[in-house]
Amino acid sequence: MPDKEKDIVVCRCEEITLGEIREWIDRGYDSVNEIKRVLRAGMGPCQGRGCQDIIMREISRRHGIPLDEVEAGTVRPPVKSIKTGLLVAGGGE
Numbered sequence: 001m002p003d004k005e006k007d008i009v010v011c012r013c014e015e016i017t018l019g020e021i022r023e024w025i026d027r028g029y030d031s032v033n034e035i036k037r038v039l040r041a042g043m044g045p046c047q048g049r050g051c052q053d054i055i056m057r058e059i060s061r062r063h064g065i066p067l068d069e070v071e072a073g074t075v076r077p078p079v080k081s082i083k084t085g086l087l088v089a090g091g092g093e
């Protein structure tokens with residue numbers, strides 16, 4: 001892979017490069033969820049909206065399978081923290 005290509009940032013939220021994603025796919029991590037677990041790609045504020053499609057295309061390309069056979073990753077909405085006092089007070093503010 002050309003040096004410039006491996007340094008392309010795919011997941012801007014977590015600063016994960018194309019080279020890192022390719023390395024882990026080559027190690028046998030062949031789903032978006034597995035890549036998320038080992039690299040945190042897709043777990044930033046955008047929740048994968050910026051990088052999931054790129055990761056899926058890379059998995060497809062590296063394994064020589066159609067893109068529609070690559071399973072999309074699980075999306076879990078971020079949780080917003082609340083003050084403990086609101087729970088104690090019953091949330092009626």
